[in-house]
Amino acid sequence: MHVRIAALADFASASEGSKINILGIFTDIYANSVPVTHPQMYLVFVLEFDSSEAGDKNIKIDLVDEDGRDMLSVNGEMHIERSPAGHPTRMNQIVNLTGMIFPKYGAYEFRIVIDGKTEAIVDLNVREIPSPVGR
Numbered sequence: 001m002h003v004r005i006a007a008l009a010d011f012a013s014a015s016e017g018s019k020i021n022i023l024g025i026f027t028d029i030y031a032n033s034v035p036v037t038h039p040q041m042y043l044v045f046v047l048e049f050d051s052s053e054a055g056d057k058n059i060k061i062d063l064v065d066e067d068g069r070d071m072l073s074v075n076g077e078m079h080i081e082r083s084p085a086g087h088p089t090r091m092n093q094i095v096n097l098t099g100m101i102f103p104k105y106g107a108y109e110f111r112i113v114i115d116g117k118t119e120a121i122v123d124l125n126v127r128e129i130p131s132p133v134g135r
Contacts, residue, residue: 001053004046004090006112006120012042012094020044020092028125035103036126043095043110045120054082054089060113061095066106102126 010024063072083089112120
């Protein structure tokens, strides 16, 4: 199993031909104060499986803060079909995250876990808006 892409974005969608459209990839959110609610973001990732890895897989997405505390956990199952001629199978995943609340400034990470193994980490930093210089 290989993670081809893993990112947070302002918007993402799927289109014909197994294409993913990603707009506004980011790693930082700026806020005047905390807690802060981020209105909408998308966690986008593409998984690639060898034909020998066909079958049912458990997928889990965790959001943890810099102290290792769980803030969100989503579990699911996916079925990977064996592709013809032994070509890899790609699974496009787009997770819409609406109204996410971040209680404090600091580092957060989304962990993408497949069958109990962390396969990708997408970092997110919540930062205070800097004060204007000279004021």
